[in-house]
Amino acid sequence: MKKKTNEKRLAIKMIMCLVYLIVITILFVCSYRIYEEKNKIVSWSDVENVEDYTYMTIYRMSEKFAYFEEANIGIHFIIEKEDTGEWHTYLIAIDEDDYDEYKNIIDYSYERTEKEPKPKKVYGYPVIVTEDLKQLAIKNIKNFVPAENEVTITEDNYEAYLTNSYLDTTRSKEDRFNITLFACLLILLMVIILLIATLFNKDRIVDKVDNTIDKEIDRARFMFEKQKKEKKK
Secondary structure: OOOOOOHHHHHHHHHHHHHHHHHHHHHHHHHHHHHHHHOOOEEHHHOOOOOOOEEEEEOEEOOOOEEEOOOOEEEEEEEEEOOOOOEEEEEEEEEHHHHHHHHHHHHHHOOOOOOOOOOEEEEEEEEEOOHHHHHHHHHHHHHOOOHHHOOOOOOOOHHHHHOOEEEEOOOOOOOOOOHHHHHHHHHHHHHHHHHHHHHOOOOHHHHHHHHHHHHHHHHHHHHHHHHHHHHHO
């Protein structure tokens, strides 16, 4: 059966297309924001949980004070400088095979060289500090922080100065599956298909709406004629 091409059907198509476009816009914006959130890299000071991919900028760095032999990972103190000019000391874990990448900063930190290297930005995931590592950090920090800047670190104030975690730079960014993003993209695809189908007269929804309107018009006309006849009687 040939589809109707009257003005009413065209109006229905235009309204449906407008609705689809609005839905597509909303889904696209939502998907983009979810994607941005999923791939966001936050600064260490803004970390909220161990799933946050984060970074630090190293200005000074100590030799390792702890070592995980099986993983060949060394734990180092680093000093980061904020935009405000304040200096903060944190802990990071590095693959000891990558030591040469940090050697210039370490040498400058211990005044083995006079040439100041460029700060190094490193990325990774937070790892909660164990009790044993905390004790090693408390014991060894005085060997790194200059005496004039030294603050006595204890178990009570440890987290205030060194935080409760260290940055593990040996972990690369993980691409986690996001069910919300997947659902948004799936619905977005379906709505785009419906929009295309409507534009090319392949959408049964338009036919159904058109037929429903015709039926309601015929019904209203029938009721009107019926009431008219009853009044004449």
